[in-house]
Amino acid sequence: MTAGYFYSILEGSLLSIQVALGALVVAVVLGLAGAAAKLSTHQPLVWLGTIYSTIIRGIPDLVLMLLIFYGGQIGLNVMLESMGYMDYVEINPFAAGLMTIGFIYGAYMTETFRGAIMAIPTGQAEAGLAYGMGQTRVFFTIVLPQMVRLALPGFTNNWLVLIKATALVSILGLPDMTYLAKQAGAAARGQTPNAPLLFMAFAAVIYLVFTTVSLVALRQLEKRYTMGVKRGNF
């Protein structure tokens, strides 16, 4: 009985990972777009990027998540209704949770990527342009490969916060491991001694494994990308 609950929490961890990795992809894409917007020469784009990164980082994740999940549901239906589509459409909570976390952490990635891009000497991009490369080519062959090294520490930080933020999708009713651990704790009360503490602690240990593995993996990656860099020694 107890083993069954442990197994279901373990299965729920797969959903947490899926949300985290999916959100990471969204966040990186939005982060690159946001950084490009904030560094662009078009004033409206700069404003858009600034508003995005400032407002999102100033509001708690949970409030944004509730706003986008509950608000998005109603907003979508009102929109569809005005277009003459009368059926009630329900947003998939998995997609909503994933997109929301991605949207929020895109704002944090924007700042990380912007800092990394600004730290690369402009002369390098100028040299690329002087050789006749296009803007896109300069970005992908000159700026991006060097930016990885500079962005990695901030990226690592954002990723660790993002993994932990996936626990919030349980509040939207998505059966991730936090949700399942809470359910198991309530269901097994009286059968398993101290069930709520036991199952929640189990979920905590799984999160700890995730963060530890990520830290080790990203440290290896950092070693790779800093291979040719000379560090000052005092």
Place this chain on the structure above:
Amino acid sequence: MQFDVIFTPDSLRLFGAGLVGTLQILIACLLIGGALALPMTLMRVSQHWWVKGPVWLFTYVVRGTPLLIQVYIIYYGVAQLDWIQSRWDDSWPWTGFKDPFMCAVLAFSMNTCAYTVEMLAGGIRDTNAGEIEAAHAMGLSKWQTLVRIVLPSAMRRTLPAYSNEVIMMLHSTSLASTVPAVFDITGAARSIYSDFYLPFEAFITAGLIYLVLTFTLVGLFRLAENHWLAYLKPRGR
């Protein structure tokens, strides 16, 4: 959009109560977390593994797990243990577990404590070796060096990072609304949402209040940095 629902006396009172709740939780956990963080930081920078080991483990576990799970562990886990419940009527400090507000504050305090310890320990490790040598050369004892030389400069160096932590903590207090019977800004928004089924109005209002609080904190910390980190500013003409 029907923002007039927000501007009724009842809704405004709800958000007012939520604001008070959020600020109470924030201030309580910053005070408790900060008070715990100072001695734990000194343990963290100790040379003996058996002194720094337990604190390292504590910060590692707290920083590696979601705050929501920590809140649940304390409120649904520890506070439901028979051992605790047999004591929470009369014997202090276990009486605190009876109160959901105290459970939330305990979880948040532990969380901010762990992050503060690591930041402050980093600040202490960055102390210029020459400053400590000079203090020893002047005949200051280990304790005097710590209190007069190391801590003042380490705490100043930690100030910018600490301002981020305080803002993160403000945002984290929104998780208090997941504990029944604790009321904060997010809780106010959730109850207005469920009463009127108006998610945009309720959560946008809550978001705006948090934004104002965030900018206020940013401004306060800028003042604090101008005061305590004034010597690091480039000198103007």
